Amino acid sequence: xxxxxxxxxxxxxxxxxxxxxxxxxxxxxxxxxxxxxxxxxxxxxxxxxxxxxxxxxxxxxxxxxxxxxxxxxxxxxxxxxxxxxxxxxxxxxxxxxxxxxxxxxxxxxxxxxxxxxxxxxxxxxxxxxxxxxxxxxxxxxxxxxxxxxxxxxxxxxxxxxxxxxxxxxxxxxxxxxxxxxxxxxxxxxxxxxxxxxxxxxxxxxxxxxxxxxxxxxxxxxxxxxxxxxxxxxxxxxxxxxxxxxxxxxxxxxxxxxxxxxxxxxxxxxxxxxxxxxxxxxxxxxxxxxxxxxxxxxxxxxxxxxxxxxxxxxxxxxxxxxxxxxxxxxxxxxxxxxxxxxxxxxxxxxxxxxxxxxxxxxxxxxxxxxxxxxxxxxxxxxxxxxxxxxxxxxxxxxxxxxxxxxxxxxxxxxxxxxxxxxxxxxxxxxxxxxxxxxxxxxxxxxxxxxxxxxxxxxxxxxxxxxxxxxxxxxxxxxxxxxxx
Numbered sequence: 347x348x349x350x351x352x353x354x355x356x357x358x359x360x361x362x363x364x365x366x367x368x369x370x371x372x373x374x375x376x377x378x379x380x381x382x383x384x385x386x387x388x389x390x391x392x393x394x395x396x397x398x399x400x401x402x403x404x405x406x407x408x409x410x411x412x413x414x415x416x417x418x419x420x421x422x423x424x425x426x427x428x429x430x431x432x433x434x435x436x437x438x439x440x441x442x443x444x445x446x447x448x449x450x451x452x453x454x455x456x457x458x459x460x461x462x463x464x465x466x467x468x469x470x471x472x473x474x475x476x477x478x479x480x481x482x483x484x485x486x487x488x489x490x491x492x493x494x495x496x497x498x499x500x501x502x503x504x505x506x507x508x509x510x511x512x513x514x515x516x517x518x519x520x521x522x523x524x525x526x527x528x529x530x531x532x533x534x535x536x537x538x539x540x541x542x543x544x545x546x547x548x549x550x551x552x553x554x555x556x557x558x559x560x561x562x563x564x565x566x567x568x569x570x571x572x573x574x575x576x577x578x579x580x581x582x583x584x585x586x587x588x589x590x591x592x593x594x595x596x597x598x599x600x601x602x603x604x605x606x607x608x609x610x611x612x613x614x615x616x617x618x619x620x621x622x623x624x625x626x627x628x629x630x631x632x633x634x635x636x637x638x639x640x641x642x643x644x645x646x647x648x649x650x651x652x653x654x655x656x657x658x659x660x661x662x663x664x665x666x667x668x669x670x671x672x673x674x675x676x677x678x679x680x681x682x683x684x685x686x687x688x689x690x691x692x693x694x695x696x697x698x699x700x701x702x703x704x705x706x707x708x709x710x711x712x713x714x715x716x717x718x719x720x721x722x723x724x725x726x727x728x729x730x731x732x733x734x735x736x737x738x739x740x741x742x743x744x745x746x747x748x749x750x751x752x753x754x755x756x757x758x759x760x761x762x763x764x765x766x767x768x769x770x771x772x773x774x775x776x777x778x779x780x781x782x783x784x785x786x787x788x789x790x791x792x793x794x795x796x797x798x799x800x801x802x803x804x805x806x807x808x809x810x811x812x813x814x815x816x817x818x819x820x821x822x823x824x825x826x827x828x829x
Contacts, residue, residue: 634673
């Protein structure tokens, strides 16, 4: 009998087999063939018509299966995001490698010093970026908040430029990690890419060693707005990475069933990919769809739910079925504060992200279903990521780990505390930096601090002490001129 032993046993999760993925794929192809999508951008319409899609009623496009499958063959299976000013890939979007980061553009900030929910300011965005920059468990940065002071300055013409460009400049200055950005329109894309190119050494270097990725969206159900499509085409033409992820809401803008939501969202991603690859065959594209559902009692789009996590498993499976890098969600909650509910949601979502192998996992720190960012939630989720990565590392079954020689040395009735094998491997066991393992008397002697107390102290300490590597003055000035 052939020996199939492998020396490492890993936890894993699989919901769809290949035939089930194929079933969803075929359903999406039928949506694109029979129902079609609305495209409201002239260049995209021309590209689709010239390639063999069927355009009627000025904007209704029906896409044949062969054109979708052509686009899938063009898109690369790997995207690597680099640290600022280097050629070092620090966020490899490939296979089942998982990188975590925060979300974007919440209007509200949960201040760890006061516990108050209030509008974001520029200072808050900088503090949040410093927190993410300091945490080794997080691989990339997003803006996390919309600074109300910048919004006011932009509206009055005093701010020196569009708020999204200033957001990006803040992130570029205050972290060396890759940046996933959002923006208003193509002009923003052009300005932001130009800013990123400065520390990268020019646009060619930025294409080769990308430090940024655009997050944008088509409009569910089955629409490609002019503004979003212009951004999609620009990134394809520049060969810079993008995730163009729809946000179907089951029961609202999508069928209420998970299968129907997956098929619809998948059709929207595939139609986006066709447009993208027609503009720049081989340009980097990350697969993803933010499939949520509507709570019919409140009409809120839900984050903390088993259905939301089932959707994450399904979306990751489809991206892997296509051989594309995948977009995911974790570290988020519907709770309004950093409480037990938020902690439970963070643990559940991080575990699902790691088990499914989604690559670019965002929204760490989101509360209130994406309306509030909490730096404490970010720090807490970092601890959870660390713990769950150890779980995902599995169990070694090689001779050293099996420890038969150590068992023989110690023998019946002995102890392993002073054995060389213990000395060689006890550091392999995970140690928390935030969770407490003391017994009650020692815990009381050290101040009786609950997890929330320790979390707040650690978060404030990072905000007050961490400073990233600065940009050179000449680079900062060039970025200011671009804004």
